[in-house]
Amino acid sequence: MVRLDAVVAALERLYPPELTESWDAVGLVCGDPGAEVRRVLFAVDPVAAVVDEALDWGADLVVTHHPLFLRPVHGVPATTPKGRLVHRLITAGAGLFTAHTNADRAAPGVNDALAAALGLHDTYPLVPAGDGDPARGLGRVGRLPEPEPLTAFVRRVAAALPVTAAGVRAMGDPDTVVETVAVCGGAGDSLLATVRAAGVDAYVTADLRHHPSSEAGESGGPALVDVAHWASEWPWLPDAAALLTAELSGAGATVETRVSTTPTDPWTLHRTAPESGADEGAHAER
Ligand SMILES: [Zn+2]
Numbered sequence: 001m002v003r004l005d006a007v008v009a010a011l012e013r014l015y016p017p018e019l020t021e022s023w024d025a026v027g028l029v030c031g032d033p034g035a036e037v038r039r040v041l042f043a044v045d046p047v048a049a050v051v052d053e054a055l056d057w058g059a060d061l062v063v064t065h066h067p068l069f070l071r072p073v074h075g076v077p078a079t080t081p082k083g084r085l086v087h088r089l090i091t092a093g094a095g096l097f098t099a100h101t102n103a104d105r106a107a108p109g110v111n112d113a114l115a116a117a118l119g120l121h122d123t124y125p126l127v128p129a130g131d132g133d134p135a136r137g138l139g140r141v142g143r144l145p146e147p148e149p150l151t152a153f154v155r156r157v158a159a160a161l162p163v164t165a166a167g168v169r170a171m172g173d174p175d176t177v178v179e180t181v182a183v184c185g186g187a188g189d190s191l192l193a194t195v196r197a198a199g200v201d202a203y204v205t206a207d208l209r210h211h212p213s214s215e216a217g218e219s220g221g222p223a224l225v226d227v228a229h230w231a232s233e234w235p236w237l238p239d240a241a242a243l244l245t246a247e248l249s250g251a252g253a254t255v256e257t258r259v260s261t262t263p264t265d266p267w268t269l270h271r272t273a274p275e276s277g278a279d280e281g282a283h284a285e286r
Helices: 004-014 048-057 081-091 101-105 110-117 150-160 189-198 210-218 229-233 236-249
Strands: 027-030 039-043 061-064 095-098 121-128 137-149 169-171 177-187 202-206 223-227 256-259
Touching (some): 004 027, 039 048, 039 236, 048 061, 101 110, 101 137, 110 121, 110 229, 110 236, 137 189, 150 202, 177 229, 189 210, 210 223
Parallel strands (some): 039 061, 039 256, 202 223
Antiparallel strands (some): 121 137, 169 223
């Protein structure tokens, strides 16, 4: 058992607030700094299904990657979905803490976890944080143990991440050889030009839009592998839980941690063609 303020301090040592983008909102959303924390649930999204899971388990703190509030609010009435969520947490005596772009840029952070899940090694930031720490920054670039065709790489990505209805889709010649890979957990099409300049064979990210992707293909960019946003950030959760446990145990404190496996990808249905019988997994071969 440990006080919430000590858990927050440990989380901020792991995910320094100064790494946060100016538009972002991270840190403690609700919770009494003097409250005792026994159980901490880690999840990607602060949504009702995650709060159900947290309260069923008896969590005292929920740590999410995505912020609950990104824009200023004038109230948290329980008549709104977000206000309801805050009420449920406070009524149960549970806090909410978010580590978003600071966790993206931290080392180890969200992008190290994604790179490790894909088996990449010799990783370095795609966009260095500029704070003098060569390991911190946005995205990661790394190398596969062996070169492999894009079809095999897509299978690798699908096997490494939690299953979602949308699955994994890719753009590029199926036989193109992939050895160097850039990754960016979450929405990464703003980094397409940077990825092209990095000269990698493939880029794994989420929420790739039609026009930027099409233009990247027309200009001879790398193969693009588009995964579910939630799935791209999920590998961070077990890392963060283990790091918090270690950080607190160094200070003589213990908490019980749990990683949410509740899928919070908003997309829940996917078909490749009407009545084709095609399912997820099959399209990776095409
Ligand atoms: Zn995200």
